[in-house]
Amino acid sequence: MSEHGSKAATANAAPAGETRRDFIHIAAASVAAGGVAAVAWPFVQQLGPAADTKAASSAEVDVSKVAEGSEIRVLIGGMPFFVRHRTAAEMAKAVADDNVPMRDPASDESRLVKLPDGTYNPKILVTSGLCTHLGCVPVGPAQGSVGEFGGWYCPCHGSHYDTSGRIRKGPAPKNLAVPKYEYASATTIKISL
Numbered sequence: 001m002s003e004h005g006s007k008a009a010t011a012n013a014a015p016a017g018e019t020r021r022d023f024i025h026i027a028a029a030s031v032a033a034g035g036v037a038a039v040a041w042p043f044v045q046q047l048g049p050a051a052d053t054k055a056a057s058s059a060e061v062d063v064s065k066v067a068e069g070s071e072i073r074v075l076i077g078g079m080p081f082f083v084r085h086r087t088a089a090e091m092a093k094a095v096a097d098d099n100v101p102m103r104d105p106a107s108d109e110s111r112l113v114k115l116p117d118g119t120y121n122p123k124i125l126v127t128s129g130l131c132t133h134l135g136c137v138p139v140g141p142a143q144g145s146v147g148e149f150g151g152w153y154c155p156c157h158g159s160h161y162d163t164s165g166r167i168r169k170g171p172a173p174k175n176l177a178v179p180k181y182e183y184a185s186a187t188t189i190k191i192s193l
């Protein structure tokens with residue numbers, strides 16, 4: 001682990017109430033700093049960004065370490081991002097709903113980024129971790145609440161996102177944003193601010 005990675009691990013101490021399972025998932029996820037430092041953490045609301053994380057502008061994430069059906073949460077420069085490994089059922093549901101009327105229409109594939117070989121890996125979905133209503137951080141599988149459409153739920157005012165991060169119910173006006181990111185390899189993504 002790099003020097004910066006060590007800092008991330010230090011900042012990654014389990015907050016009160018976190019389950020051991022959550023912590024193991026996060027600890028197993030490999031997040032490498034691509035700037036100054038990056039942090040993966042399960043409960044965004046409970047940790048304020050350290051001074052060094054504010055200065056980070058990008059982070060590399062080994063998506064092969066994200067367990068199927070779970071996600072990791074990555075903090076870059078104080079901004080949260082979700083990296084989710086979708087199950088077969090979650091992927092199928094996302095595609096099946098492509099043509100359902102939505103507030104912010106988008107196909108599931110349009111929310112993915114191509115791998116270096118030009119193909120897609122629909123198992124991995126990467127989104128912003130900010131609700132598009134007023135900027136709360138939705139809860140997801142790690143918190144045991146995925147909302148009525150199986151993706152994320154924002155408890156602040158009741159917005160429900162589906163397994164593609166599309167807004168399906170509640171006051172949020174837009175889908176969870178797809179951040180600027182690319183595949184550095186078949187298993188590593190680089191997310192940038």
Ligand code: FES
Nearest residue numbers: 131133134154157
């Ligand atoms: S901030 Fe998410 S529903 Fe209001």
